[in-house]
Amino acid sequence: MNVHNLRHALEAIVGPAGLVCDPERMASYLSDWRNAYRGKAALVVRPATTVEVAAVVRLCHEQRIAVVPQGGNTGLCGGSIPDDSGTQVVLSLTRLNRIREIDTANETITVEAGVILQTLQAAAAEAGRLFPLSLGAQGSCTVGGNLATNAGGTAVLRYGNMRDLTLGLEVVLPDGQIWNGLRGLRKDNTGDDLKHLFIGSEGTLGIITAAVLKLYPAVCSVTTAWVALPSAEAAIELIGLVRGLCGDRLTGFELMSRQSVEFVLRHVTGCSDPFDQIHPWYVLIELSDTQPEAPLNELLETGMGQALERGWVTDAVLAGNQAQVAALWALREGISEAQNHEGPSLKHDISVPVSLIPAFIQATDNRLLDDFPGVRIVAYGHVGDGNLHYNISKPAGSDDDAFTAQRAAITQIIYDATTRFHGSISAEHGIGQAKREAAQHYKDPLELQLMRTLKTTLDPQGLMNPGKLFQWL
Numbered sequence: 001m002n003v004h005n006l007r008h009a010l011e012a013i014v015g016p017a018g019l020v021c022d023p024e025r026m027a028s029y030l031s032d033w034r035n036a037y038r039g040k041a042a043l044v045v046r047p048a049t050t051v052e053v054a055a056v057v058r059l060c061h062e063q064r065i066a067v068v069p070q071g072g073n074t075g076l077c078g079g080s081i082p083d084d085s086g087t088q089v090v091l092s093l094t095r096l097n098r099i100r101e102i103d104t105a106n107e108t109i110t111v112e113a114g115v116i117l118q119t120l121q122a123a124a125a126e127a128g129r130l131f132p133l134s135l136g137a138q139g140s141c142t143v144g145g146n147l148a149t150n151a152g153g154t155a156v157l158r159y160g161n162m163r164d165l166t167l168g169l170e171v172v173l174p175d176g177q178i179w180n181g182l183r184g185l186r187k188d189n190t191g192d193d194l195k196h197l198f199i200g201s202e203g204t205l206g207i208i209t210a211a212v213l214k215l216y217p218a219v220c221s222v223t224t225a226w227v228a229l230p231s232a233e234a235a236i237e238l239i240g241l242v243r244g245l246c247g248d249r250l251t252g253f254e255l256m257s258r259q260s261v262e263f264v265l266r267h268v269t270g271c272s273d274p275f276d277q278i279h280p281w282y283v284l285i286e287l288s289d290t291q292p293e294a295p296l297n298e299l300l301e302t303g304m305g306q307a308l309e310r311g312w313v314t315d316a317v318l319a320g321n322q323a324q325v326a327a328l329w330a331l332r333e334g335i336s337e338a339q340n341h342e343g344p345s346l347k348h349d350i351s352v353p354v355s356l357i358p359a360f361i362q363a364t365d366n367r368l369l370d371d372f373p374g375v376r377i378v379a380y381g382h383v384g385d386g387n388l389h390y391n392i393s394k395p396a397g398s399d400d401d402a403f404t405a406q407r408a409a410i411t412q413i414i415y416d417a418t419t420r421f422h423g424s425i426s427a428e429h430g431i432g433q434a435k436r437e438a439a440q441h442y443k444d445p446l447e448l449q450l451m452r453t454l455k456t457t458l459d460p461q462g463l464m465n466p467g468k469l470f471q472w473l
Ligand code: FAD
Pocket: 033, 068, 069, 070, 071, 072, 073, 074, 075, 076, 078, 079, 080, 093, 113, 134, 135, 136, 137, 140, 141, 142, 143, 144, 145, 146, 147, 148, 149, 150, 151, 152, 153, 154, 202, 203, 204, 206, 207, 208, 209, 336, 337, 428, 429, 432, 465, 468
């Protein structure tokens, strides 16, 4: 089928409002947030219902046309960007954006894949509940993208990642069949839990069209602190201490190197350093509780007092009002954007056991700075989950291309160290196209074989997001 006929056939399914063919309008669907990946597409189709998604996928299946699912296009591994053949169809889920049901007795919310994460959080809040997934891109990323990448973010240490927050899914399979697994059950031992096949599969096994997600009691008091530390080791001691004192009230514990904070101070308007002195490391701590008058400040002050005595903390400030809370989070959430202003950077979203984070940082920093003098190591992340964003910016003032040419060697040092420290080369962002070859190299061969078996069983023609996650398709 040529593009002209394809366009007409798709228009018959989704109507003119559901098609984007004009090159100018297509452009935003064809490159990612960082402009690190660019592709071409035959067209972009934007169905508005699950039935329309199924009809589009069925047509593409019959015509052997590859489909690239896309949500908010905030992914950091190039998973939502088509290849450069110009033959693939980008299937955007953004019009599938209804909140279908809120069931407060069952503590669930049923939403379509194109609902923006922030809209979901607001809907939960309006119902007097909390939907806890929280990440820097929440104003644009979608539930479908969160599910397809098994997104993490800043509240995982208390509530888990997207997989932990999901009870049921509705999925359009690669041949266009609709699997209705929209069950809000917390107990269902009737064999394999099929939703987990699709969560984290990055659009390679089917298109997620809706989900039943867990709700939690609304949070009524919050305390946020910005804390200076002498070392990364101190962060591990400190999280143990704060956890012991506060238990589940610890909902955020974000580690940042001075380099990360310096980039934010330089590039993000309105951010300022809470301290006069420079410190090598910082953590942002958030405590929260469902009781309005919970003694969170007192708890945190006790913790900080003990940590100061033990030398784990060198300075600390508690946010006194909502504006200060926002200012502290802006220092943390601004790192990704700020790093973009410093020229090309290499992202490494790794995890190692929490206890090994300091040793990982020390060994890897030393090796990188020996082999690539001047590179700027922007290490930060969700330290309570063992998840470091160990990102590397080029040496200040150096040539972009010379730095990019060193990409493979730098990344190999980091992934080899991750493996040595019993970690994973992708903690929360996924594989996409960015880590396709690396996954082939670092992942267990039997696991790869099992994944291949699943892929070829569900999608024998290899039409669902080809070139992503799997190196061999
Ligand atoms: P997209 O980028 O559109 O797609 C991502 C992948 O999912 C692609 O492979 C795509 O094909 C697939 N996909 C999308 N929708 C569907 C669907 N309905 N069915 C099947 N497959 C689908 N991620 C974290 O985990 N934690 C963070 O803390 C975090 N912080 C970020 C901060 C910033 C500033 C930015 C820009 C990104 C951050 N991310 C983070 C990465 C990103 O926001 C998440 O991966 C997010 O879940 C992607 O959602 P999306 O809707 O933008 O998906």
